Amino acid sequence: MSSNTAPVYLFGSYARDLYRENNLQILALPDGLTRQYRYNKEWVPDSIWIEPESIQDSEAIVVSTFKNEEDEDYFDFHPIRKGKILSAEQQNGMLIIIFELLPEWADYSDEEYHENIKKLDYRPIDRENGYFISQDTSGKIAPTEIKWSGVEKWSKIIEKISSKEETNEVFFYRVNGIKQGEDTINLSGERGNKRFNLLSGGNYSLEVIFRRGEMDKRTEVNAAGSHFRIQSRDGNFTIYPQETRLGFRSDRKLYDLTCDKVMSNKKDEIQMDINGIDGIHGASIKLPIVVNKRYRIHMMYIVLFFGIFLATGLGQYWMTGDLGTLLPTSLGSVIVTILLWYIASYKR
Structure with a gap:
């Protein structure tokens, strides 16, 4: 376990489909769930590669990287979200990092963070040089230089990054939580293996926030013909509606979720994705749940x-x-x- 409290910066690009999906999932998932990042040895500083356990339990700052508008060989940096590193280890020539998503988001209301990230000793330089993971052990970025706030700032992040070429055809969304009446259903379980616990026969509502990127007219038409889909992996609950046509710029929608009556606890997943046409895409995510049996004795x-x-x-x-x-x-x-x-x- 690490005693080093310096934050670890985890960089993710949009250069490949897998990297893009990682970034979109970070923006879509509720806090408390975990993600895995994998880095080849060449993108990891020696200090972390030799002793990966040194960053365990450190705070993580997830940073999206985009092509610089003036020079495409270089990057612009956009921190988006905080996390907590649960484990870091070498496997087959790669560094595998598992981290838990925290509630804090970068506050883009009046800040520009690109120059702050450039202060790091280790960071991506261009497409062939630099590192995609860094720990700010020298304290070059003061904690006050990156502000954080709650989920209401999510739209500010989308507004900031949606003007990039890499996100021109992205329809962003975020799961804002599951409720039963006025009660919020929180994740429970061991670190790294948390689930939403729902009750047999229970009725719930799932809230999703939508916002599309800055699209041209042709892309807007394609987005309007695309759909957001949501369903059960194993059929232990029903959800309505299962599809939402994306003919809007931004919206907040509630989905009715009704659990089946079960005789024993059933693990399942709420699966969501964007069924896009002509290049429109979005995150594909899975929310782990358990439908629990319940008793009453007369x-x-x-x-x-x-x-x-x-x-x-x-x-x-x-x-x-x-x-x-x-x-x-x-x-x-x-x-x-x-x-x-x-x-x-x-x-x-």
């Missing part, structure tokens, strides 16, 4: 079960102490009793 069932128990050989033995009452039928009676209890106590 007094009439308790009386019924106690009566059945007393009528069995076990019940008679409990009252008399006579082993002769333990007839072979007792086992069958007990099994029936347990089965009836399970069925009756299940909340329909």
Whole structure:
């Protein structure tokens, strides 16, 4: 475990489809979930490559990189979100970093961060030189030089980066949470393996915020013919509507989610993506959930079960102490009793 509190900068570009998807997922996922970044050795400073565990538990700052408008061989830097590094290790010549997403987003209301990121000793220089992970151990970027705030600043980030060539055909969205009535459903579980816990037969609402990039007229038409899709991986819940046509610039929508009635806990995923036409694309994400069984026991069932128990050989033995009452039928009676209890106590 690291005692170094210096933040670690994780850079991600839009140069390839996989890198682009990583960036879009960072912008789409709710806080508490984890992401994995993989870096080839050539993009990692020796200090981190030799001792990757030194950055474990460090704060991560995720930075999107774009082609510089004046010189395409160089980059512009846009920090977007905070994280917490859960693990860092070498595997097959690559550095694998798993980090948890935090609620804080960069505040772009009145700040320009490109020059601050350029102060780092290690950072991407151009397409062939530099590093895509860096730890600011020298403290060249003061904490006050990057401001952070809540999810309301998400739109400011999209406004800032959507004018880039790499995002011209992107329709951005973000999951803003799951609620049951006025109660927010929080992620629970061990670090790195958290899920939304929902109840059998429960009714929920899922909120999604949408905003498209700065598109030309042709691209706007294509976006209007594209759809946002949302569905269950294993069919343990239904959601309505399953598709939303993206004929708007920005919006906030609620989706009704109803869990099936289950007899045992069921793991599932809420899957979302953009079904785009002519190049329109967006993040593909999965929200892990568990649909939990639940019980209720009425007094009439308790009386019924106690009566059945007393009528069995076990019940008679409990009252008399006579082993002769333990007839072979007792086992069958007990099994029936347990089965009836399970069925009756299940909340329909």
